[in-house]
Amino acid sequence: MASVLVAHATKYGSTQEVADAVAARLCERGDETYVRPASDNDSLDGYDAGVVGGALYCFRRIREGRRFLSRHRKALSEMPVAVFGMGPIEDTDEQFVDARKHLDKSLDKNKSLSPVAVTVFGGALDPTRLRFPDANPAMKNVPPSDLRDWKAIETWADSLPEALGLIVD
Numbered sequence: 029m030a031s032v033l034v035a036h037a038t039k040y041g042s043t044q045e046v047a048d049a050v051a052a053r054l055c056e057r058g059d060e061t062y063v064r065p066a067s068d069n070d071s072l073d074g075y076d077a078g079v080v081g082g083a084l085y086c087f088r089r090i091r092e093g094r095r096f097l098s099r100h101r102k103a104l105s106e107m108p109v110a111v112f113g114m115g116p117i118e119d120t121d122e123q124f125v126d127a128r129k130h131l132d133k134s135l136d137k138n139k140s141l142s143p144v145a146v147t148v149f150g151g152a153l154d155p156t157r158l159r160f161p162d163a164n165p166a167m168k169n170v171p172p173s174d175l176r177d178w179k180a181i182e183t184w185a186d187s188l189p190e191a192l193g194l195i196v197d
């Protein structure tokens with residue numbers, strides 16, 4: 029049985045819900061999964077693999093996600109890691125391609141990290157819940173959306189044991 033950390037960097041909770049879903053799926057397979065906020069300072073000792081999820085805000089991963097990768101640079105370079113980013117709030121190819129581009133660009137800055145899998149999931153937005161500085165007039169007028177595709181999230185989670193090398197014959 030492998031011990032897998034699922035870390036999430038979220039502002040409004042949609043990324044955490046995806047992290048929970050990924051963890052639940054890994055757990056069903058029999059792995060020990062631990063869902064933790066990326067802001068946690070605890071050491072990563074004892075984990076066999078990691079999944080790191082972070083929301084994209086204004087074309088970059090949120091600060092907690094960037095700090096997490098930098099704070100745990102060494103530990104993460106020594107274990108298999110998968111990464112997911114969130115997430116377009118308009119269902120257009122352009123938004124998904126852009127989000128992936130920004131995620132890749134941001135990950136490229138962590139030279140020691142070589143994720144075994146990277147993906148982008150659609151995001152969720154409830155404009156009535158936005159706080160400063162997100163609650164600007166432009167964002168407040170965006171319609172509510174939830175583009176999280178739970179089937180695609182489960183399928184990705186199911187691909188992780190092999191990608192993370194957790195399958196033992």
Ligand SMILES: Cc1cc2nc3c(=O)[nH]c(=O)nc-3n(C[C@H](O)[C@H](O)[C@H](O)COP(=O)(O)O)c2cc1C
Pocket residue numbers: 037038039040041042043044083084085086087088114115116117123127150151152153158162167
């Ligand atoms: C102010 C603001 C800026 C955003 N910028 C981006 C962006 O550049 N790229 C993107 O893909 N999604 C962007 N989003 C969408 C969020 O990533 C999406 O709502 C995500 O699900 C939020 O995650 P959270 O609920 O875990 O905080 C933005 C959302 C807000 C409110």
